[in-house]
Amino acid sequence: MTAPRVDATRIHEHVVRLGEKFPPVDLASADYTIKDAAAVRRRFAGPLDYMARVEMEVERNVLELAVMLPGVSETDRLFYADVWAPQEEQHGVLLDTLVQHLGLPPTQPDLDGPTASVRVLGALAHIPAVHEVIRLLYYLTGASTEKSAMLAYSSMSAELEAMGEHALKRTVIDAIKVQEPGHFAFYRMSAQEMIETGVLKPWQLRLARFIRSKAFSLVGATTPERKADFGGVLTGLGLADDLERTVRDVSRLEHHLLWAERQGMEVPAYAFKAFRDAADAYRERVATATLAA
Template structure:
């Protein structure tokens, strides 16, 4: 079967010599971006009520997503029991400790303006994940699962960069410079490195290692059926994501946001479909989240 190869002159964010360069990139992330320290954060908040009213749900959602990294690592171990050594080093020694500290910082900040700690799920691995992991032993399936892992990671990290950038701008505009500069800004600085790893890994897998046509087609089908905004595993969480999107005004330029979120998968899975700037399933998922949030807010207003 035909395989997709790299075009002459194209370079991934971490170089053409994929295995060595990805490994060096992970080592660089570990060295230059150690987990953030709570002791270095200034949690001073000038107007707790205003911050809670405007961004309380944003902090709550982001805190949950970051702290649930523990469950995400369990899922990765089940999904890819034969993952590459570099992937394991990345998600166990770099991504996991960094994301966990992001959650610790966000939780400390939100408690400073009166938010209660959010319930998190760190132990439950779904049946769907377990079945998919069992299928990874079949010929060719591990490549598909790896690609889906990289695409999900890339979309998640782009979403995070957008969210933290909007939150940072909002806090600065409110004059809440302490938590803006010592909590949100340091978190935002670490997210692009994660995105670069996922993008470089996905490009190396598709363009250098090579995937067969059936593997790419299966990845398209599974991605279309399984895509969800970051942190969403239920209808309630989908509405919660919509709350975040509305609070950060993502709904005002949603097509541009969707293009950023889908950047890597558009390039690797859908670029040959002319005119398709954003995969339809991504726009549909974002639209649904905002619609659910709007409807829930309207229902709450009626009850009040």
């Protein structure tokens, strides 16, 4: 059976349904009953702090999007301003509250305004042909970020279940986890629609491939220290155990849309390198700390 063709109407309807079906999580619904806080803290302190920070930085992300993609469609604006941002803000509060219930310091998000590089992209985005390349890269980045989040929350949910921490699993982690696939679907359909309808000319696709291969980044990993932190999330949640499989899952959409003609290339080399370098940076940090102890 052939999958329904993606078009602008279908994407808009998806965003509307997403907002109606998944309002921001009610903070009062969270149950922070913890059976063994020390065990949860030992197991998840690093990943929770990192994930809370990324979720709480949505305010800065929205400002960056407004600069980087001027004149977006009403569907894009509806998604990132009215659906995605309010949901993500609540995710950040839920995770930060959990962090503090575990006796850890409050999360410190980076809420500085758009960077110089984002402002440069915003200036270039006023050129229509460049704007469309940036828009595709926004969708691909969003898809890989959401897929990474889906894998992380799934792993954490399963481990909390095994630890008997049912309240945290059900009312915090699973409450967040259930909203992430809808975000991923928006990015997937939006990128797919651009490719299927021929929005981009061949030279624009070549430019998108080049930029993506040179500027692929890990969510929240804006400094060497935070890259190692991301590696800690991968390692701590078991996602580094089979890193190639993890990266294949994360990058499947862009592999399909950008690199499908490259026979034998199941995982973009630049994506695998970024994940591997982060995991290696974390292992090096641990080894250094062990030697210094």
